Amino acid sequence: MIDVVVFFFLLGVFARLVKSDLRLPEALYETLSIYLLLAIGLKGGLELSRQPIALLAPQVLACVALGFAIPFMLYPLLRALRLVQADAGALAAHYGSVSVVTFAVASAALAREGIAHEPHAALWVAVMEAPGLVAGILLARWGAAGRDAGPSRWGELMHDVLFGKSVLLLLGGLLIGAVAGDAGMAPIKAVFIDPFKGVLALFLLELGLVAGARLAEVKRFGAAVLVVGVGVPPVLALLGAATGVMLGLSTGGVALLATLAASASYIAAPTAMRIAVPEANAALSITTALGVTFPFNLVVGIPLYIELARRWT
Amino acid sequence: MPLPKYDKTLLVIVAEAVLERALVRDATQLGAQAWTASEVRGAAREGLREGQWEADRTVELKLLCDAAVADAIAEHVLRTYAGHYSVSMHFSPVQVLRPDRY
Numbered sequence: 560m561i562d563v564v565v566f567f568f569l570l571g572v573f574a575r576l577v578k579s580d581l582r583l584p585e586a587l588y589e590t591l592s593i594y595l596l597l598a599i600g601l602k603g604g605l606e607l608s609r610q611p612i613a614l615l616a617p618q619v620l621a622c623v624a625l626g627f628a629i630p631f632m633l634y635p636l637l638r639a640l641r642l643v644q645a646d647a648g649a650l651a652a653h654y655g656s657v658s659v660v661t662f663a664v665a666s667a668a669l670a671r672e673g674i675a676h677e678p679h680a681a682l683w684v685a686v687m688e689a690p691g692l693v694a695g696i697l698l699a700r701w702g703a704a705g706r707d708a709g710p711s712r713w714g715e716l717m718h719d720v721l722f723g724k725s726v727l728l729l730l731g732g733l734l735i736g737a738v739a740g741d742a743g744m745a746p747i748k749a750v751f752i753d754p755f756k757g758v759l760a761l762f763l764l765e766l767g768l769v770a771g772a773r774l775a776e777v778k779r780f781g782a783a784v785l786v787v788g789v790g791v792p793p794v795l796a797l798l799g800a801a802t803g804v805m806l807g808l809s810t811g812g813v814a815l816l817a818t819l820a821a822s823a824s825y826i827a828a829p830t831a832m833r834i835a836v837p838e839a840n841a842a843l844s845i846t847t848a849l850g851v852t853f854p855f856n857l858v859v860g861i862p863l864y865i866e867l868a869r870r871w872t
Numbered sequence: 873m874p875l876p877k878y879d880k881t882l883l884v885i886v887a888e889a890v891l892e893r894a895l896v897r898d899a900t901q902l903g904a905q906a907w908t909a910s911e912v913r914g915a916a917r918e919g920l921r922e923g924q925w926e927a928d929r930t931v932e933l934k935l936l937c938d939a940a941v942a943d944a945i946a947e948h949v950l951r952t953y954a955g956h957y958s959v960s961m962h963f964s965p966v967q968v969l970r971p972d973r974y
Contacts, residue, residue: 585911585923769924829927833890837956842919845927 562668565857567760571767572774572854583765591762592826596725598751598758599663600732603681605744607737610679618806622683625802625820626690629795630655634698636791640783642843648699649832649839653848654791655691656824659684659725660766661853663759665818665861669811672865676811685729687819689720692831699836716835725827766853773850780843788851792821796864804871814861814868821860823848877967880974881942882934885949886912887959888921889929896933898948903941906974908934918958930958936966936974 574581607615630651637647662684669676696716720726736744744752777784799820803813825848832839885895892909899907912932913923921930935945946961953959968974 582924588925765924769928772922772924826926830890833888833927833957837953841927 561858561862562664562671564664564667564756564760564763568763568767568770568854568857571764571769572771573767575768575771576774581768583761583768588762588765591758591765593724593728594751594758595663595755595762596659596728597732598755599659599666599681599684600729600734601736601744601747601751602732602755603679604733604736604739605741606678607682607733608740615679615682618677618683618808619686621802621806622686622816622819623690625799625816626655626657626687627694629798629820630691630694630698632798633791633795637787640786642783644701644703645699645836645839646843648695648697648701649836649841650695650787650844650847651698652692652695652832653823653825653828653844654795654852655694656689656828657684657687657691657819658822658824658848658853658856659729659826660759660762661822661856661861662815662819664763664857665815665864667756667759668861668865669814674811674814674865674869676809676815679733680812680815681729681733683816683819685726685733688726688729688824688827689717691824692720692828692835693717695828695832696835699832699839716831719834720827720831723827723830763857766849770849770854773846776842776846777850780846784843784847784851788847789855792823792852792856792860793863796821796860796867800864800867800871803868808872810868810872813872814865817864817867818856818861821852821864822856823852825849825853875969877969878971879939880936880966880968880971881939882936882964882966883942883945883961884964885933885935885946885959885961886914886916887931887933887949887953888957889931890927891953891957891959892931892933895949895953898952899933899935899945902944902948904935904937904945906936916958916960921958936968938974 633651633654634647637650796817800813800817803816829845833841910932912930921928923929
């Protein structure tokens, strides 16, 4: 059974396909994304204080390694599909990084099915944002040093990734939740915890509109986009699930790590790649990540990854 | 009595929003002292940019400066960014009241 929030996404896609005038104000999009990032962080942070740090270290290291390794595994396939170096590296970076909203939808699906997961899972999202981007940039620029000296500077780029809104709000929320604890969070719970799913639904409506616009581009890029966008996520999910099993995670935790591995970033990665690899075809990456993989994961992938986690744990 | 007015150039750069910080930095280094920026949406040869989400945003940067500075900035932008980014520029002659501000 598809989670109710996914229907909002499909409504957005439909609105776009029938050329509806539905459009959410940019300020609302911005507000909703800030809310979701903070709320995910706060929720995870509440539980973080109860965990021994030593227990979290292997998970953090494994998430960093997983995020960093994914682009290197994906790159040969993308090159075999005749993508040029810059395009292959940039697209690989999108898959190495993660989609926070895909994670949120997977969490909601687990909650609906009554499957518990590690409550600090938001920490995995925060640490998996950057390593894949670094790996993708290395792949895109390997042997091409000096080709574009212009705006691409590592210091500036790492600043943008590490202090960009995604990582800043997730880690900030985790920290605030951990420090405040249950008692401290009680007064703001009515805003940040209870309405979460409703806000997620609204945000998915907007993302449906955006993804619907990218669907039209799929034809332009041909089969490669479909092969990568639909074929790669389940394979990466196997890798994520295997990592989760090795870490001894719960069924929900394995499903979430599988989802994170299978997800593709559409916020941090496009911006980072425009700065670091300007010669890469941005439309190709965005169409694959947001136009194909994101809807696939929402509708087909997440139920599949949850089933995989059930069987493996 | 009419106010004394002084000739300056208004350089408008419309570019992908990801470039805003770099453009402001470069323009300032090349002598621009005053600028404003706003988000816009529209279409060019590269396609439609609706500004619905982060990677789709476009910024319009307005710079008031001497003609020579405007030329230097435009030349730099063409050389550094126009190859791989969606960028458009246009110039207009304008008059200002306090030329030392620009």
